[in-house]
Amino acid sequence: MKICIFTLPLHTNYGGIIQATALKTYLESKGHEVWLLDRKKGNLNIISHIFFVIKKGVRRFVLREKNISFKKKTLSPEEVAINRNSQAFIDKYLNKKTEPFYSSHQLTTKFDSYNFDLCIVGSDQVWRPAYTPQITDYFGCFLKKNTKTRIISYAASFGTDKPELSKSRLNICKSGIQKFTAVSVRESSGVVFCKNELSVDATHVLDPTMLLNKSDYIKIIESSKVKKHSGQLMTYILDYSEEKKKVIDLLSDTLKYEVFSTIPKYGDKHNIQPLDEDQFKLEFWLRGFYDASLIVTDSFHACVFSIIFNKPFIVYGNKQRGVARFQSLLQMFNLEDQYIESGNELINVDKFFTIDWVRVNNIWEEKKLLSEKFLHHQLKQL
Numbered sequence: 001m002k003i004c005i006f007t008l009p010l011h012t013n014y015g016g017i018i019q020a021t022a023l024k025t026y027l028e029s030k031g032h033e034v035w036l037l038d039r040k041k042g043n044l045n046i047i048s049h050i051f052f053v054i055k056k057g058v059r060r061f062v063l064r065e066k067n068i069s070f071k072k073k074t075l076s077p078e079e080v081a082i083n084r085n086s087q088a089f090i091d092k093y094l095n096k097k098t099e100p101f102y103s104s105h106q107l108t109t110k111f112d113s114y115n116f117d118l119c120i121v122g123s124d125q126v127w128r129p130a131y132t133p134q135i136t137d138y139f140g141c142f143l144k145k146n147t148k149t150r151i152i153s154y155a156a157s158f159g160t161d162k163p164e165l166s167k168s169r170l171n172i173c174k175s176g177i178q179k180f181t182a183v184s185v186r187e188s189s190g191v192v193f194c195k196n197e198l199s200v201d202a203t204h205v206l207d208p209t210m211l212l213n214k215s216d217y218i219k220i221i222e223s224s225k226v227k228k229h230s231g232q233l234m235t236y237i238l239d240y241s242e243e244k245k246k247v248i249d250l251l252s253d254t255l256k257y258e259v260f261s262t263i264p265k266y267g268d269k270h271n272i273q274p275l276d277e278d279q280f281k282l283e284f285w286l287r288g289f290y291d292a293s294l295i296v297t298d299s300f301h302a303c304v305f306s307i308i309f310n311k312p313f314i315v316y317g318n319k320q321r322g323v324a325r326f327q328s329l330l331q332m333f334n335l336e337d338q339y340i341e342s343g344n345e346l347i348n349v350d351k352f353f354t355i356d357w358v359r360v361n362n363i364w365e366e367k368k369l370l371s372e373k374f375l376h377h378q379l380k381q382l
Contacts, residue, residue: 001379003027003118004098006037006138008131012079012086014282015301019123021093023154023208025216030379036097037119039107041133081280089282093220104134107142116149118379123155123186123208125322127173129164136169139176151179152378155186155205155371160322163193174198182378184371187328205371207304207329210364214308217286224283231260234292236285236302237316238263244316247343248296251314254349255294262288294352300325307333307364310357317341332367333360 007020024034075083098114101107121138129135136142140151158164165173177183177198184203185191194202233252237244252259262285278284289295289302289309297303298318303326306313315330315338317323330336337351 001032001117002035002115003032003120004035004037004114004116006039006119006121006126008124008126009039009041009133010036010086010090010094012082014086014285015299015304016124017086017090017094017282018286018301019155019208021089022210022212022216023120023123024094026208026211027375032379034096035114035116036094037111038097038100039133039137040100040102042102078280081277085277085280086282104137104142107137108144111142112144112147112149119143119149119151121151121153121156121180122184123157125157125159126153127156127163127190128159128322129169131159135165136172136176139173140179141172141176143179150181150378150381152182152184153180153202154184154375155207156184156190157186157325158190158193159325161189161324163197170197181381182374184374187324188331189324189328203370203374204328205374206364206367207301209301209304210308210368211371214310217305217308218290221283221287221290224281226278226281226284226287229260229284229288229291231258231291232293233257233259234288234295235259235261236263236288236295236297236299237261238299239318239320243343244296244298247314247316247340247346250343250346251294251296251349257294260288260292300329303329303338307335307360310355310361312353312355313338314352315339333363335360 005020005023008016010017010020020036024036027034099110101110119140121140125131126138127135132138138156143149143151174197177194177200180200182203183194183200184205185194186205186207188204191202191204194200233248233255235248248259251257262279286305289305289311292311295302295306295311295313296316297306297313298316298321300321303313303315307329315326317326317339319341326339327336330339335355338355340346
């Protein structure tokens with residue numbers, strides 16, 4: 001069976017890359033031919049440059065904003081290295097993909113020529129407008145009426161408790177999702193929203209990274225030959241703040257743990273000093289979960305991989321990026337005690353090490369069977 005995965009554009013987002021890799025790996029293990037639908041954000045042509053200049057001009061000469069430069073951002077050496085290594089990972093594990101589509105029109109015009117049997121929308125925050133090239137595409141609105149390709153969602157996420165869809169967009173997406181033969185979402189809140197606002201029944205399933213086992217990720221780590229991390233306290237902080245720094249300092253001092261981070265950045269003792277190529281690789285990020293004794297993060301997928309590797313973790317609520325994702329995951333595994341929103345909640349550090357991993361792994365196995373059942377039921381209909 002020929003299947004395409006329709007997820008967010010892949011750049012340097014480790015979570016986005018690894019979830020797509022996991023779903024592809026799982027489907028291929030069942031004997032399917034799996035492609036990535038390469039939907040890009042924006043147009044790489046003269047029109048996009050014109051809009052860039054107009055936007056900057058309005059900010060500088062109409063709104064009178066200061067320090068507005070007409071030069072496009074120059075990437076730092078670290079960003080160049082991260083881009084290079086992320087693309088190398090994508091080329092290795094997600095190498096079978098369509099031509100790039102820069103517009104809904106291109107997608108509609110050329111999609112059927114690939115003769116896919118099934119299109120799987122997901123996972124990650126594919127139903128969050130700010131994160132997508134065009135939100136209506138992810139609700140199937142690009143499909144022609146006479147298409148032979150079936151469409152479903154797997155672990156699609158709205159990202160927040162209250163999905164960020166305007167009324168007009170909601171009506172378009174509601175119409176589009178009726179084309180889906182099955183809908184599954186990553187958060188429990190998504191089930192409610194689909195029922196109440198989109199008039200479809202949705203199944204709550206695992207993030208695709210949890211369809212694989214720890215051993216699968218160890219194989220990826222070992223094949224890359226990345227070096228071992230030095231330290232016991234791994235930090236993966238997407239939105240750095242002084243408050244989070246204080247939490248990390250307190251944990252390091254209390255536990256006598258050396259800190260290491262998998263986000264390269266100069267000038268911060270809680271981030272690695274990027275001196276060699278290993279430190280810019282997704283596999284090096286993965287290796288952190290294998291090496292760490294404790295993980296502190298505000299990332300959803302870092303939370304997921306802490307569970308996969310059975311490592312104690314503390315997740316710092318990331319309200320800007322949406323906490324519904326964390327709450328749903330932690331509630332599923334009865335791990336709500338690992339969640340904090342303030343350093344004041346670190347009165348008893350020992351409690352973060354009391355996870356019953358036997359119980360957690362039993363829940364994981366149970367949820368994995370239900371998630372596989374959802375996919376198997378859809379695949380056998382083709």
